[in-house]
Amino acid sequence: MEMITVTLGERSYPITIAAGLFNDPASFWPLTRGDNAMLVTNDRLAPLYLDSLSGRLRQAGVKVDRVVLPDGEQNKSLTVLDQVFTALLAKPHGRDTTIIALGGGVIGDLAGFAAASYQRGVRFIQVPTTLLSQVDSSVGGKTAVNHPLGKNMIGAFYQPASVVIDLDCLNTLPRRELSSGLAEVIKYGIILDAVFFAWLEDNLDALLALEPRALAYCIRRCCELKADVVAADEREQGQRALLNLGHTYGHAIETHMGYGNWLHGEAVAAGMVMAVRAARRLGQFSDADAERVSALLLRAGLPVSGPAEMAAEDYLPHMMRDKKVIAGQLRLVLPVTLGNAEVHAGVADDMVVASIKDCQA
Amino acid sequence: MEMITVTLGERSYPITIAAGLFNDPASFWPLTRGDNAMLVTNDRLAPLYLDSLSGRLRQAGVKVDRVVLPDGEQNKSLTVLDQVFTALLAKPHGRDTTIIALGGGVIGDLAGFAAASYQRGVRFIQVPTTLLSQVDSSVGGKTAVNHPLGKNMIGAFYQPASVVIDLDCLNTLPRRELSSGLAEVIKYGIILDAVFFAWLEDNLDALLALEPRALAYCIRRCCELKADVVAADEREQGQRALLNLGHTYGHAIETHMGYGNWLHGEAVAAGMVMAVRAARRLGQFSDADAERVSALLLRAGLPVSGPAEMAAEDYLPHMMRDKKVIAGQLRLVLPVTLGNAEVHAGVADDMVVASIKDCQA
Ligand SMILES: NC(=O)c1ccc[n+]([C@@H]2O[C@H](COP(=O)([O-])OP(=O)(O)OC[C@H]3O[C@@H](n4cnc5c(N)ncnc54)[C@H](O)[C@@H]3O)[C@@H](O)[C@H]2O)c1
Ligand SMILES: NC(=O)c1ccc[n+]([C@@H]2O[C@H](COP(=O)([O-])OP(=O)(O)OC[C@H]3O[C@@H](n4cnc5c(N)ncnc54)[C@H](O)[C@@H]3O)[C@@H](O)[C@H]2O)c1
Ligand SMILES: [Zn+2]
Ligand SMILES: [Zn+2]
Numbered sequence: 001m002e003m004i005t006v007t008l009g010e011r012s013y014p015i016t017i018a019a020g021l022f023n024d025p026a027s028f029w030p031l032t033r034g035d036n037a038m039l040v041t042n043d044r045l046a047p048l049y050l051d052s053l054s055g056r057l058r059q060a061g062v063k064v065d066r067v068v069l070p071d072g073e074q075n076k077s078l079t080v081l082d083q084v085f086t087a088l089l090a091k092p093h094g095r096d097t098t099i100i101a102l103g104g105g106v107i108g109d110l111a112g113f114a115a116a117s118y119q120r121g122v123r124f125i126q127v128p129t130t131l132l133s134q135v136d137s138s139v140g141g142k143t144a145v146n147h148p149l150g151k152n153m154i155g156a157f158y159q160p161a162s163v164v165i166d167l168d169c170l171n172t173l174p175r176r177e178l179s180s181g182l183a184e185v186i187k188y189g190i191i192l193d194a195v196f197f198a199w200l201e202d203n204l205d206a207l208l209a210l211e212p213r214a215l216a217y218c219i220r221r222c223c224e225l226k227a228d229v230v231a232a233d234e235r236e237q238g239q240r241a242l243l244n245l246g247h248t249y250g251h252a253i254e255t256h257m258g259y260g261n262w263l264h265g266e267a268v269a270a271g272m273v274m275a276v277r278a279a280r281r282l283g284q285f286s287d288a289d290a291e292r293v294s295a296l297l298l299r300a301g302l303p304v305s306g307p308a309e310m311a312a313e314d315y316l317p318h319m320m321r322d323k324k325v326i327a328g329q330l331r332l333v334l335p336v337t338l339g340n341a342e343v344h345a346g347v348a349d350d351m352v353v354a355s356i357k358d359c360q361a
Numbered sequence: 362m363e364m365i366t367v368t369l370g371e372r373s374y375p376i377t378i379a380a381g382l383f384n385d386p387a388s389f390w391p392l393t394r395g396d397n398a399m400l401v402t403n404d405r406l407a408p409l410y411l412d413s414l415s416g417r418l419r420q421a422g423v424k425v426d427r428v429v430l431p432d433g434e435q436n437k438s439l440t441v442l443d444q445v446f447t448a449l450l451a452k453p454h455g456r457d458t459t460i461i462a463l464g465g466g467v468i469g470d471l472a473g474f475a476a477a478s479y480q481r482g483v484r485f486i487q488v489p490t491t492l493l494s495q496v497d498s499s500v501g502g503k504t505a506v507n508h509p510l511g512k513n514m515i516g517a518f519y520q521p522a523s524v525v526i527d528l529d530c531l532n533t534l535p536r537r538e539l540s541s542g543l544a545e546v547i548k549y550g551i552i553l554d555a556v557f558f559a560w561l562e563d564n565l566d567a568l569l570a571l572e573p574r575a576l577a578y579c580i581r582r583c584c585e586l587k588a589d590v591v592a593a594d595e596r597e598q599g600q601r602a603l604l605n606l607g608h609t610y611g612h613a614i615e616t617h618m619g620y621g622n623w624l625h626g627e628a629v630a631a632g633m634v635m636a637v638r639a640a641r642r643l644g645q646f647s648d649a650d651a652e653r654v655s656a657l658l659l660r661a662g663l664p665v666s667g668p669a670e671m672a673a674e675d676y677l678p679h680m681m682r683d684k685k686v687i688a689g690q691l692r693l694v695l696p697v698t699l700g701n702a703e704v705h706a707g708v709a710d711d712m713v714v715a716s717i718k719d720c721q722a
Contacts, residue, residue, distance in 0.1 A: 078439060078442075078443055081439075082439055082508075085508050085510075085514065085515055086508070086509075086510065089508055089510035089511050089514060090510065092510070092511070113478075116517065117474075117478070117515050117516060117517055118514070118515065119514060119516075120503065120504075120505065120516045120517055120518055121517070121518070142481065144481065147443075147446050147447070147450055148447075149446075149447065149450035149451065149453070150450050150453070153446065153450060153479070153480060154446055154478050154479065155478060155480075155481045156477065156478055156481055156482070156517065157481055157482070
């Protein structure tokens with residue numbers, strides 16, 4: 001079992017990582033006998049885990065109600081959020097309830113915002129079930145729902161009381177989703193930790209084989225890296241921006257292709273290769289490291305070029321709508337050396353186009 | 362001009378109180394030239410104040426957009442909240458925008474929650490236009506919308522950057538709404554400040570005549586009293602409960618009669634008299650002070666008994682649904698002496714019924 005603490009003063013909390021955690025109600029600390037809880041999940045995960053998990057908690061004396069939401073990013077909406085409030089009020093659950101999010105980033109983000117705003121804030125436990133949510137969205141306290149006019153536009157910074165990562169979940173996760181999560185894993189190596197990047201090169205096959213020890217170490221290291229960044233910059237003013245390596249290009253791909261056609265991690269993988277090319281053109285990074293990045297992404301089952309249907313010029317209008325555009329100037333996260341990155345202001349449009357063309361198949 | 366500071370560490374903020382503030386864009390600190398703002402108001406206030414206020418701000422170089430919501434408590438909903446997000450995203454407004462709430466407690470609570478959750482939090486300025494919102498809802502950082510299954514069930518603790526109280530607004534406020542606000546004003550005297558209570562006895566006529574100096578002092582004193590309580594207990598664990606004097610009875614009246622038939626302050630006024638009767642039955646307070654409370658409420662145009670249609674027994678089921686019921690035990694705020702109150706646990710049902718019967722016309 002791996003365990004780390006996200007250090008945020010009185011809002012600090014533990015992340016527990018191991019196989020088989022769902023079988024032990026003690027994993028769900030600070031829930032104890034007599035507590036009320038509302039388990040929030042989706043109709044894809046419910047048949048796999050809901051009965052066993054709520055059964056264990058009930059055996060341990062926790063009063064568990066459940067709400068099953070429709071699966072999918074399009075359901076990360078105010079309307080579906082309201083279904084959670086209705087379920088809570090129908091009982092009713094009081095301010096002393098605990099919301100448990102069982103699912104990937106969609107459920108975690110939505111249930112987290114429900115916890116932040118139900119009666120102005122109730123206790124919240126994250127139980128992330130995708131690799132992406134285990135290494136990324138469950139750490140850092142960002143919660144949100146989408147609006148028809150923009151993704152993640154309505155939300156709160158709200159920290160969970162604990163995060164419970166049962167590695168066994170990953171056995172039912174589709175392979176494409178696993179690869180998508182690995183894109184974020186590899187990202188941490190590129191921007192923050194060259195030693196971890198090398199560890200990934202040595203252990204990628206074990207990760208793809210879902211070998212528990214390799215997985216547990218990998219997830220722990222990613223959570224640590226993200227937790228350090230978040231602790232230094234909880235409200236995303238500075239260093240936290242580095243976590244967006246590849247994301248400005250990637251969002252252009254996701255938006256242009258329509259959400260869901262390219263998974264988030266797939267778009268980020270291609271975007272990271274583009275960022276590496278932009279860095280090379282600015283004389284940063286090295287050809288050898290650029291080669292290592294592409295090779296590792298390919299081994300993880302990820303793309304290293306954008307969609308064939310998308311011309312280099314198609315990226316720019318989407319990229320200019322990015323939150324990192326300030327006064328019309330594009331700011332890109334670019335790698336400097338392996339394990340180091342920086343926010344680069346004033347990247348010229350033709351340089352961006354060239355970096356995309358470098359990656360066309 | 363009266364000015365006070367609500368002291369909450371790095372979230373401290375000023376409250377400015379004077380006649381004519383709307384004519385001076387400097388009142389709207391920290392808004393400055395070049396800033397973006399979204400003015401949120403309702404269709405009752407818009408014809409009265411919207412053009413002149415946004416005109417002044419534009420003259421001062423602030424880029425002001427506006428959203429006009431339908432008036433009324435029934436519009437303090439997730440659906441109407443979404444209209445604010447749509448207006449913000451249609452432009453779009455970024456994280457550097459400022460939301461200005463121009464209205465009573467309904468607009469303040471809803472726009473405050475919009476500010477708390479738009480892009481996970483943007484700057485917020487309260488411009489309360491009812492006496493109730495000036496002395497109560499604009500201080501303390503509670504924001505919320507209603508759910509069909511419960512009032513104020515969805516919200517956040519979120520502090521404004523400043524509160525701007527223009528006394529001239531009260532000239533257009535219906536008299537019944539003014540009286541309703543006075544109920545909360547008198548409440549502060551009863552629970553926290555006997556000297557202020559006596560000042561109210563001396564100055565009630567000036568307040569009813571909307572005499573600016575009396576109003577400014579009165580509002581400042583109420584804001585100070587509430588700010589002190591909030592600073593000591595931001596998240597409502599202890600002392601803040603005293604602010605609910607009369608509210609447990611009052612909510613029973615509001616709910617039983619249907620929202621809007623009895624104004625909030627009217628129900629609270631009757632509820633405070635009932636709480637005084639309960640205190641007397643427990644040997645607290647004095648008959649002379651009980652008489653002073655009723656006399657002052659009557660002068661303010663407020664009821665001192667419940668609705669004739671409502672039997673004493675009708676109150677209990679509503680009261681037992683109060684947030685202050687813990688483990689089936691009713692907890693009531695009761696006055697001890699003039700200027701002092703306490704939370705009284707385990708008040709017997711027949712004592713509650715008797716206190717209501719004491720006040721039947
Ligand atoms: N809050 C943050 O800091 C943050 C960071 C990154 C991403 N996000 C958000 O996370 C979301 C993406 O998260 P995601 O990639 O986990 O997507 P997701 O939650 O949609 O999960 C992907 C798919 O896998 C299914 N699934 C989940 N766990 C499974 C399991 N164990 N077995 C079988 N199927 C399973 C889900 O039902 C879904 O169909 C996006 O909405 C994104 O905005 C948030
Ligand atoms: N956040 C808090 O701490 C807190 C505290 C107390 C009450 N509240 C909330 O406040 C709300 C009640 O506030 P309220 O009493 O101000 O009601 P309100 O906002 O509905 O205003 C009452 C009526 O007066 C109108 N009005 C407002 N200002 C006016 C003016 N200057 N001239 C003419 N008409 C005017 C409004 O349009 C409305 O029709 C409730 O929703 C309650 O839950 C919140
Ligand atoms: Zn990502
Ligand atoms: Zn009140």
